[in-house]
Amino acid sequence: MTVICNAVKLAGGFVLIRKDHVSARRTLTQESEWTRVFDVYATGVGLIYPHCKDELQGYRVLIVELFRATPSNPAFPIHCDKETRTRYANSPFNLNDRNALQLPLLTEMLRTSEAANPRKRSSDSSSSQPATRRRIICQNWNLGKCPSPCPGSRVHGTCSECGGKHTAKSHLACLVLLEAKRAVNRAGPSSGGNIEA
Helix, strand or coil, rough: CCCCCCCCCCCCEEEEHHHHHCCCCCCCHHHHHHHHHHHHHHHHHHHHCHHHHHHHHHHHHHHHHHHHCCCCCCHHHHHHHHHCCCHHHHHHHCCCCCCCCCHHHHHHHHHHHHCCCCCCCCCCCCCCCCCCCHHHHHHHHHHCCHHHHHCCCCCCCCCCCCCCCCCCCHHHHHHHHHHHHHHHHCCEEEEEEECCC
Protein backbone atom coordinates (compact mmCIF):
# COMPACT_ATOMS: atom_id res chain seq x y z
CA MET A 1 0.00 0.00 0.00
CA THR A 2 1.34 3.41 -0.92
CA VAL A 3 0.99 6.26 1.54
CA ILE A 4 0.71 9.65 -0.07
CA CYS A 5 1.45 12.77 1.94
CA ASN A 6 -0.66 15.91 1.50
CA ALA A 7 -3.67 13.98 0.15
CA VAL A 8 -7.03 15.72 0.47
CA LYS A 9 -9.83 13.44 1.65
CA LEU A 10 -13.17 13.83 -0.10
CA ALA A 11 -16.61 12.46 0.64
CA GLY A 12 -17.41 8.85 -0.26
CA GLY A 13 -13.94 7.53 0.53
CA PHE A 14 -12.24 9.36 -2.36
CA VAL A 15 -8.90 11.10 -2.05
CA LEU A 16 -7.57 13.98 -4.15
CA ILE A 17 -3.85 13.68 -4.90
CA ARG A 18 -1.40 15.49 -7.12
CA LYS A 19 -0.85 13.88 -10.51
CA ASP A 20 2.95 13.76 -10.11
CA HIS A 21 2.63 11.66 -6.93
CA VAL A 22 1.26 8.61 -8.72
CA SER A 23 2.90 7.02 -11.73
CA ALA A 24 1.06 3.70 -12.12
CA ARG A 25 -0.53 3.49 -15.57
CA ARG A 26 -2.04 0.61 -17.43
CA THR A 27 -3.43 0.55 -20.95
CA LEU A 28 -7.12 -0.28 -21.15
CA THR A 29 -7.88 -3.10 -23.56
CA GLN A 30 -11.38 -4.36 -22.71
CA GLU A 31 -14.86 -2.92 -22.23
CA SER A 32 -14.99 -4.08 -18.61
CA GLU A 33 -11.76 -2.22 -17.80
CA TRP A 34 -12.96 0.96 -19.52
CA THR A 35 -16.31 0.75 -17.72
CA ARG A 36 -14.71 0.39 -14.28
CA VAL A 37 -12.29 3.27 -14.88
CA PHE A 38 -14.97 5.51 -16.36
CA ASP A 39 -17.39 4.80 -13.50
CA VAL A 40 -14.74 5.83 -10.96
CA TYR A 41 -14.00 8.96 -13.00
CA ALA A 42 -17.70 9.83 -13.36
CA THR A 43 -18.31 9.32 -9.65
CA GLY A 44 -15.44 11.65 -8.77
CA VAL A 45 -16.54 14.31 -11.23
CA GLY A 46 -20.14 13.92 -10.02
CA LEU A 47 -19.06 14.69 -6.45
CA ILE A 48 -17.46 17.95 -7.50
CA TYR A 49 -19.86 18.83 -10.35
CA PRO A 50 -23.25 17.26 -9.54
CA HIS A 51 -24.86 18.91 -12.57
CA CYS A 52 -22.62 16.77 -14.87
CA LYS A 53 -23.88 13.37 -13.68
CA ASP A 54 -26.57 13.01 -16.39
CA GLU A 55 -24.19 14.17 -19.12
CA LEU A 56 -21.55 11.63 -18.07
CA GLN A 57 -24.14 8.85 -17.82
CA GLY A 58 -25.35 9.68 -21.35
CA TYR A 59 -21.75 9.67 -22.62
CA ARG A 60 -21.16 6.28 -20.97
CA VAL A 61 -24.20 4.89 -22.83
CA LEU A 62 -22.80 6.18 -26.16
CA ILE A 63 -19.40 4.57 -25.61
CA VAL A 64 -20.98 1.29 -24.50
CA GLU A 65 -23.00 1.36 -27.76
CA LEU A 66 -19.69 1.63 -29.63
CA PHE A 67 -18.40 -1.42 -27.75
CA ARG A 68 -21.54 -3.29 -28.81
CA ALA A 69 -21.16 -2.14 -32.43
CA THR A 70 -17.51 -3.29 -32.61
CA PRO A 71 -17.31 -6.44 -30.45
CA SER A 72 -14.20 -7.75 -32.21
CA ASN A 73 -12.32 -4.47 -31.77
CA PRO A 74 -12.65 -3.11 -28.21
CA ALA A 75 -9.73 -0.77 -28.82
CA PHE A 76 -11.90 1.29 -31.20
CA PRO A 77 -14.30 2.72 -28.57
CA ILE A 78 -11.42 3.17 -26.12
CA HIS A 79 -9.48 5.25 -28.65
CA CYS A 80 -12.66 7.09 -29.63
CA ASP A 81 -13.16 7.98 -25.95
CA LYS A 82 -9.58 9.24 -25.78
CA GLU A 83 -10.06 11.35 -28.92
CA THR A 84 -13.34 12.74 -27.57
CA ARG A 85 -11.83 13.71 -24.23
CA THR A 86 -8.84 15.32 -25.94
CA ARG A 87 -11.20 17.45 -28.03
CA TYR A 88 -13.31 18.18 -24.95
CA ALA A 89 -10.23 19.40 -23.04
CA ASN A 90 -9.45 21.86 -25.85
CA SER A 91 -13.02 23.04 -26.42
CA PRO A 92 -15.72 21.77 -24.02
CA PHE A 93 -19.01 20.52 -25.44
CA ASN A 94 -21.89 18.38 -24.18
CA LEU A 95 -20.44 14.85 -23.99
CA ASN A 96 -23.77 13.10 -24.50
CA ASP A 97 -24.56 15.07 -27.68
CA ARG A 98 -24.34 12.57 -30.56
CA ASN A 99 -23.75 15.34 -33.10
CA ALA A 100 -20.75 16.67 -31.18
CA LEU A 101 -19.26 13.15 -31.09
CA GLN A 102 -19.39 12.63 -34.85
CA LEU A 103 -16.00 14.22 -35.57
CA PRO A 104 -14.07 12.28 -32.89
CA LEU A 105 -15.87 9.10 -33.99
CA LEU A 106 -15.08 9.71 -37.65
CA THR A 107 -11.47 10.59 -36.86
CA GLU A 108 -11.00 7.33 -34.98
CA MET A 109 -12.79 5.30 -37.66
CA LEU A 110 -10.53 6.65 -40.38
CA ARG A 111 -7.42 6.14 -38.26
CA THR A 112 -8.41 2.56 -37.43
CA SER A 113 -9.40 1.77 -41.01
CA GLU A 114 -6.17 3.11 -42.46
CA ALA A 115 -4.07 1.22 -39.92
CA ALA A 116 -5.92 -2.07 -40.47
CA ASN A 117 -6.40 -1.87 -44.24
CA PRO A 118 -3.54 -0.04 -45.93
CA ARG A 119 -4.69 0.35 -49.52
CA LYS A 120 -2.13 -0.27 -52.21
CA ARG A 121 -2.85 1.35 -55.53
CA SER A 122 -1.92 -0.87 -58.42
CA SER A 123 0.20 0.77 -61.07
CA ASP A 124 -0.11 -2.28 -63.34
CA SER A 125 -2.00 -1.07 -66.41
CA SER A 126 -1.84 -4.45 -68.16
CA SER A 127 -4.86 -5.81 -66.31
CA SER A 128 -8.08 -5.74 -68.25
CA GLN A 129 -10.95 -3.48 -67.21
CA PRO A 130 -13.59 -6.25 -66.82
CA ALA A 131 -11.32 -8.29 -64.51
CA THR A 132 -10.67 -5.19 -62.39
CA ARG A 133 -14.36 -4.33 -62.17
CA ARG A 134 -15.20 -7.77 -60.81
CA ARG A 135 -12.95 -7.07 -57.82
CA ILE A 136 -14.48 -3.68 -57.05
CA ILE A 137 -17.12 -3.58 -54.31
CA CYS A 138 -20.18 -1.54 -55.26
CA GLN A 139 -20.56 1.45 -52.97
CA ASN A 140 -24.04 2.13 -54.29
CA TRP A 141 -25.11 -1.38 -53.20
CA ASN A 142 -23.61 -0.68 -49.77
CA LEU A 143 -25.80 2.43 -49.62
CA GLY A 144 -28.87 0.47 -50.76
CA LYS A 145 -29.04 2.32 -54.10
CA CYS A 146 -27.96 -0.29 -56.69
CA PRO A 147 -30.22 -2.93 -58.26
CA SER A 148 -29.09 -6.54 -58.69
CA PRO A 149 -27.39 -7.43 -60.91
CA CYS A 150 -25.08 -4.41 -60.77
CA PRO A 151 -25.21 -2.37 -64.00
CA GLY A 152 -21.50 -1.58 -63.48
CA SER A 153 -20.59 -5.26 -62.93
CA ARG A 154 -19.30 -4.52 -59.45
CA VAL A 155 -19.39 -6.85 -56.45
CA HIS A 156 -22.62 -7.06 -54.41
CA GLY A 157 -23.00 -8.90 -51.11
CA THR A 158 -19.87 -7.58 -49.40
CA CYS A 159 -19.54 -4.56 -47.10
CA SER A 160 -16.99 -2.15 -48.55
CA GLU A 161 -15.77 -1.20 -45.08
CA CYS A 162 -15.44 -4.39 -43.03
CA GLY A 163 -15.83 -7.14 -45.65
CA GLY A 164 -18.89 -8.58 -43.88
CA LYS A 165 -21.88 -10.06 -45.67
CA HIS A 166 -24.09 -6.99 -45.18
CA THR A 167 -24.60 -3.51 -46.61
CA ALA A 168 -22.68 -0.68 -45.01
CA LYS A 169 -26.06 1.05 -44.63
CA SER A 170 -27.21 -1.65 -42.19
CA HIS A 171 -24.31 -1.06 -39.72
CA LEU A 172 -23.79 2.46 -38.34
CA ALA A 173 -20.01 2.20 -37.98
CA CYS A 174 -19.62 1.00 -41.59
CA LEU A 175 -22.04 3.63 -42.91
CA VAL A 176 -20.21 6.51 -41.21
CA LEU A 177 -16.89 5.29 -42.57
CA LEU A 178 -18.26 4.88 -46.10
CA GLU A 179 -19.86 8.33 -46.06
CA ALA A 180 -16.57 9.84 -44.84
CA LYS A 181 -14.64 8.19 -47.67
CA ARG A 182 -17.21 9.41 -50.19
CA ALA A 183 -16.85 12.95 -48.81
CA VAL A 184 -13.06 12.72 -49.10
CA ASN A 185 -13.38 11.40 -52.67
CA ARG A 186 -15.71 14.29 -53.57
CA ALA A 187 -13.25 16.80 -52.12
CA GLY A 188 -10.15 15.27 -53.73
CA PRO A 189 -9.30 13.49 -56.94
CA SER A 190 -12.08 11.17 -58.06
CA SER A 191 -11.52 7.45 -57.67
CA GLY A 192 -14.61 6.45 -59.60
CA GLY A 193 -16.69 6.14 -56.42
CA ASN A 194 -15.74 2.56 -55.67
CA ILE A 195 -13.19 0.81 -53.51
CA GLU A 196 -11.09 -2.15 -54.58
CA ALA A 197 -11.64 -5.38 -52.68
